[in-house]
Amino acid sequence: MKRFRFRSLLGLLFAVVLVGLMGCGGSNVAVPTTYSSEQIAQLDIYTPRVAELRDRFPELEEYLQSKDWVNISAFIHGPMGELRANLGRVTSRLLPADAEQAQFYAAEIGTHLEKLDAAAAEYNQIEAAKQYREALDDFDAFLALVPEPSV
Numbered sequence: 001m002k003r004f005r006f007r008s009l010l011g012l013l014f015a016v017v018l019v020g021l022m023g024c025g026g027s028n029v030a031v032p033t034t035y036s037s038e039q040i041a042q043l044d045i046y047t048p049r050v051a052e053l054r055d056r057f058p059e060l061e062e063y064l065q066s067k068d069w070v071n072i073s074a075f076i077h078g079p080m081g082e083l084r085a086n087l088g089r090v091t092s093r094l095l096p097a098d099a100e101q102a103q104f105y106a107a108e109i110g111t112h113l114e115k116l117d118a119a120a121a122e123y124n125q126i127e128a129a130k131q132y133r134e135a136l137d138d139f140d141a142f143l144a145l146v147p148e149p150s151v
């Protein structure tokens with residue numbers, strides 16, 4: 001019993017160290033910190049398309065509250081169908097360290113929307129609402145990485 005406890009404590013310590021290491025990974029890398037005017041010009045084209053979809057995102061919340069499952073699915077496959085491509089166009093023009101994080105959030109948003117779609121198909125309001133909120137958080141985290149429009 002004592003030995004078991006000791007081992008599980010070691011395991012816990014190891015996990016804490018691992019998390020600490022992973023936490024430092026992204027922030028210590030030296031990267032260019034400024035955008036070229038060409039990158040900014042391109043981001044000025046593509047960022048508004050993502051921001052526009054972010055602004056429409058709360059439409060999903062209305063459908064969720066009224067348990068309008070059909071429109072949830074239609075919205076995900078309709079207006080949000082363009083989202084993945086638009087996130088990709090912005091991501092590829094970000095500074096390297098930001099692009100890596102943006103790619104992570106873009107993948108997260110996609111996963112949450114797939115799960116939201118699946119939850120809607122099962123009329124599961126609680127799960128659908130959870131996925132909606134997580135997608136929204138990841139969406140905002142994505143946009144926080146993107147420079148403000150220059151115009």
Ligand code: ZN
Nearest residue numbers: 108112134138
């Ligand atoms: Zn997420």
